[in-house]
Amino acid sequence: MLSRKELFKDTLKKAAHAWKRTVELHLTEEEANLLRLYIDQPGYVDLHWVMFVPAIKGQGTEEQQKKWLTMAYKFQIIGTYAQTELGHGSNVQGLETTATFDPSTDEFIMHSPTLTSSKWWPGGLGKTSTHAVVYARLITEGKDYGIHGFIMQLRSLDDHSPLPGITIGDIGGKFGSGAYNSMDNGVMRLDHVRIPRDQMLMRLAQVTREGKYVHSDVPKQLLYGTMVYVRQTIVADASRALSRAVCIAVRYGAIRKQFGSKAGGPETQVLNYKTQQSRLFPFLASAYAFRFVGQWLKWLYTDVTQKLESKDFSTLPEAHACTAGLKSVTTSATADAIEECQKLCGGHGYLNSSGLPELFAVNLPACTYEGDNVVLLLQVARFLMKTVSQVASGKQPVGTTAYMGNIQHLMQCKSVVNTVEDWLNPAAIKEVFEARALRMAVNCAQNISKAPSQEEGFEAAVAHVQLIIVTKFIEKLQEDILGHGVKEQLQKLCGIYALHLIHKHLGDFLSTGCVTARQGSLANERLGKLYAQVRPNAVALVDAFDYTDHYLGSALGRYDGDVYSALYKEAWKDPLNETVVPDGYQEHLRPLLKQQLKLSRL
Numbered sequence: 001m002l003s004r005k006e007l008f009k010d011t012l013k014k015a016a017h018a019w020k021r022t023v024e025l026h027l028t029e030e031e032a033n034l035l036r037l038y039i040d041q042p043g044y045v046d047l048h049w050v051m052f053v054p055a056i057k058g059q060g061t062e063e064q065q066k067k068w069l070t071m072a073y074k075f076q077i078i079g080t081y082a083q084t085e086l087g088h089g090s091n092v093q094g095l096e097t098t099a100t101f102d103p104s105t106d107e108f109i110m111h112s113p114t115l116t117s118s119k120w121w122p123g124g125l126g127k128t129s130t131h132a133v134v135y136a137r138l139i140t141e142g143k144d145y146g147i148h149g150f151i152m153q154l155r156s157l158d159d160h161s162p163l164p165g166i167t168i169g170d171i172g173g174k175f176g177s178g179a180y181n182s183m184d185n186g187v188m189r190l191d192h193v194r195i196p197r198d199q200m201l202m203r204l205a206q207v208t209r210e211g212k213y214v215h216s217d218v219p220k221q222l223l224y225g226t227m228v229y230v231r232q233t234i235v236a237d238a239s240r241a242l243s244r245a246v247c248i249a250v251r252y253g254a255i256r257k258q259f260g261s262k263a264g265g266p267e268t269q270v271l272n273y274k275t276q277q278s279r280l281f282p283f284l285a286s287a288y289a290f291r292f293v294g295q296w297l298k299w300l301y302t303d304v305t306q307k308l309e310s311k312d313f314s315t316l317p318e319a320h321a322c323t324a325g326l327k328s329v330t331t332s333a334t335a336d337a338i339e340e341c342q343k344l345c346g347g348h349g350y351l352n353s354s355g356l357p358e359l360f361a362v363n364l365p366a367c368t369y370e371g372d373n374v375v376l377l378l379q380v381a382r383f384l385m386k387t388v389s390q391v392a393s394g395k396q397p398v399g400t401t402a403y404m405g406n407i408q409h410l411m412q413c414k415s416v417v418n419t420v421e422d423w424l425n426p427a428a429i430k431e432v433f434e435a436r437a438l439r440m441a442v443n444c445a446q447n448i449s450k451a452p453s454q455e456e457g458f459e460a461a462v463a464h465v466q467l468i469i470v471t472k473f474i475e476k477l478q479e480d481i482l483g484h485g486v487k488e489q490l491q492k493l494c495g496i497y498a499l500h501l502i503h504k505h506l507g508d509f510l511s512t513g514c515v516t517a518r519q520g521s522l523a524n525e526r527l528g529k530l531y532a533q534v535r536p537n538a539v540a541l542v543d544a545f546d547y548t549d550h551y552l553g554s555a556l557g558r559y560d561g562d563v564y565s566a567l568y569k570e571a572w573k574d575p576l577n578e579t580v581v582p583d584g585y586q587e588h589l590r591p592l593l594k595q596q597l598k599l600s601r602l
C-alpha cells in the first residue's frame with residue numbers, strides 16, 4: 001500500500017537498521033546475508049554486497065582491494081555495478097561509455113558520448129550509491145582496448161549531491177506495485193569526468209604512467225567474473241522463490257474444497273484432484289531439484305575460485321556454462337511456476353494477500369537481469385559445440401560434459417525401459433537424458449557445419465542443463481539422508497522431476513530416438529502413480545521448507561490453514577475500506593445516479 005517514495009524510504013530504513021544490528025550483534029558475513037535475505041525487499045545493499053564488493057575482489061589488485069574494500073566493508077561508501085546502458089545490455093562488448101587516458105594529468109576521462117551510452121538499470125545508482133564500478137571502453141595512446149572496470153565516486157560523501165559532470169537519477173516505476181519499486185535502479189550520464197589512473201581495476205590489465213596498455217597473465221574473461229558469481233547465487237534465489245510459491249499452493253490446495261460432495265458430506269480438497277497434482281507436483285519436485293543443484297553449483301563456484309587463485313583457469317569455461325545455463329533454466333521455470341501457482345489457487349491467488357503477485361513480480365526480472373535467459377543459453381550452446389568438436393578430435397571431456405565421452409554408446413543406445421516400474425531406475429532415467437542431450441548437441445553441430453548460425457543450439461542447451469539438474473538430484477540421493485522415510489520421499493520427487501520433463505519434452509526424446517512412444521506412455525503412467533504416492537506427504541514436504549508465516553506473507557499459505565479468516569481480515573485493511581462511502585461519491589457517483597433517476601421519471 002506504500003507509494004513509491006514511501007517504499008523507497010522504507011527500504012533505506014530497513015537497510016540502515018539491518019546494518020546497525022549486524023554491527024551490534026557482530027554477525028558473520030553469512031549471518032548478515034541471511035538477515036538481508038529475510039528482509040526480503042530489493043534494495044541498494046544487494047548491489048553493494050552482491051556485485052560491487054565482488055567486482056573489486058575479482059578485478060582489483062591487492063592494493064586496490066585494501067583501499068576500497070576496507071571502506072566498503074564498513075559502509076563508509078555504498079557501491080553499485082554500472083555496466084548496462086540505455087542502448088546496450090546483453091552485448092557487453094557493445095558498451096559505449098569511454099575511459100580515455102590523459103597522460104598529462106595521469107587521469108582517465110570518463111564520458112558518455114551518446115544518449116544510448118547513458119548507464120541505465122544499475123540498482124542503487126538512482127538515489128543511493130556513492131560509488132560504482134563503471135564499465136567503459138579503455139582508450140589509451142589513441143587505441144580502443146575494449147571494456148574494463150573503473151571505480152568512480154558518484155556523490156559527495158558530505159551532502160550526497162552528484163559530483164561535477166555527473167547527471168544521475170532514477171529510471172522510473174517498474175512492473176507491479178511493490179517488487180523492484182523499492183530499488184532505485186538508475187540512469188547516469190558522464191560529462192568528461194576525471195578520475196585518477198589507479199581507479200582502473202588493474203588485476204586483468206594495467207595502464208602504465210606513460211599510458212602503455214599491459215595485459216596480465218589472467219584470461220580476459222575474468223572481467224565477467226562478477227556475473228558468474230551472481231548467476232550462481234541466483235539459482236539458490238530461484239529455488240527459494242519457487243518453494244515459497246509451491247508452499248502457498250500446496251497448503252491452500254489442502255484447505256480449498258470444490259465439488260465431489262457425496263450424500264451431503266464435505267466437498268473434495270482440490271489437492272486431491274489428479275489435474276491439480278499433475279500441474280503442482282512437478283513444481284514441488286523442481287523446488288527440491290533446484291535447491292540441490294544450487295548447492296552443487298555453490299561447490300563448483302568455490303572450487304573454480306580456489307583454482308583461479310592458484311592460476312589454474314582450466315575449469316572457467318565449464319563454470320561459465322553451468323552458471324549461465326542453470327541461472328537461465330531455473331529462473332525461467334520459477335517465473336512460469338509462480339504464475340501457474342496463482343491459477344492453481346483460483347481467484348484468491350490473484351489477490352495481493354495471497355503473496356503470489358508480489359512473488360511473481362519480484363522474481364520475473366531474474367529471467368532478464370544478470371544476462372537474458374536466451375542469450376545465456378546460447379552461451380551454453382557455444383560451449384557444447386566446442387565440446388562436441390573436441391570429442392570428435394579425440395579429447396576426453398570432463399565435468400558436466402564427461403557423458404559426451406561415451407559417444408559410441410549414447411548415439412545408438414535404446415532405452416531399457418519395458419515396464420512402468422523400470423522408470424524407477426535412476427540409471428535408466430539418466431541414460432535417456434544423456435542420450436537426448438548428446439544427440440541434440442551433435443545434430444546441432446552438424447546443422448551449424450552446414451549453415452553456421454549464432455542462434456542454433458538453444459534446445460540442445462536446455463537438454464544439457466536439464467541433464468545436469470537430473471544428475472545432481474540422483475547424486476544427492478546417493479548420500480546419507482537423515483530422517484525416517486525422507487530419502488524415499490525425495491526419490492519420488494526425483495522421479496517426478498525427471499519424468500515430467502520427459503512428458504513435457506517428449507518430442508525431443510522421440511525425435512532423437514531416445515525413447516519410443518510406448519516408453520513415453522509408460523513414463524506418464526509412472527508419473528501418475530508417483531503423484532498419488534506423494535499426495536499424503538505433500539503438505540509435510542512444503543512444511544519442510546520451514547518458512548514462517550511472516551516470511552511467506554500469504555493469507556492462503558498460512559501454516560495453521562485458517563485461510564478464510566485471514567483473507568477476510570486482509571480485505572478490511574485495504575485503504576478503500578477506510579470509509580464506508582468512497583471518496584468520489586459526491587463528485588462523480590451521486591450526480592450520475594441522481595441524473596439517471598430523474599431521466600427515468602420523465
Ligand SMILES: CCCCCCCCCC/C=C\CCCC(=O)SCCNC(=O)CCNC(=O)[C@H](O)C(C)(C)COP(=O)(O)OP(=O)(O)OC[C@H]1O[C@@H](n2cnc3c(N)ncnc32)[C@H](O)[C@@H]1OP(=O)(O)O
Nearest residue numbers: 033037046050089090091092093221224228320369370371
Ligand atoms: C544473499 C542476499 C540475498 C539478496 C539477493 C540478491 C540477489 C542478487 C540479484 C541482484 C539483482 C539484480 C542484479 C542484476 C545485475 C545485472 O544485471 S548486471 C548486468 C548483467 N549483464 C549481463 O549479464 C550481460 C550478459 N552478456 C554477457 O555476459 C556477454 O556479453 C556475453 C557472454 C553474452 C557475450 O560475451 P562476448 O565477450 O561479447 O562474446 P563471446 O564471444 O560470446 O565470448 C567470448 C568468450 O568468453 C567466454 N565467456 C563469456 N562470458 C564468460 C564468463 N562470464 N566467464 C567465463 N567465460 C566467459 C565465452 O564462452 C567465449 O569463450 P570462447 O571464445 O568460446 O572460448
Ligand SMILES: Cc1cc2nc3c(=O)[nH]c(=O)nc-3n(C[C@H](O)[C@H](O)[C@H](O)COP(=O)(O)OP(=O)(O)OC[C@H]3O[C@@H](n4cnc5c(N)ncnc54)[C@H](O)[C@@H]3O)c2cc1C
Nearest residue numbers: 081082083084089090121122123365368369370371372374
Ligand atoms: C530489475 C533489473 C535490475 C538490473 N540491475 C542491473 C544492475 O544492477 N547493473 C547493470 O549493469 N544492469 C542491470 N540490469 C540490466 C540487465 O542486466 C539487462 O537488462 C540484461 O542484461 C538484458 O539486457 P537487455 O535489457 O539489453 O536485453 P536485450 O538484449 O535488449 O534483449 C531483448 C530481447 O532480445 C533477445 N536477444 C538479445 N540478444 C540476442 C541474441 N544474440 N540472440 C537471440 N536473441 C537475443 C533477448 O532474448 C530478449 O528477448 C538490470 C535489469 C533489471 C530488469
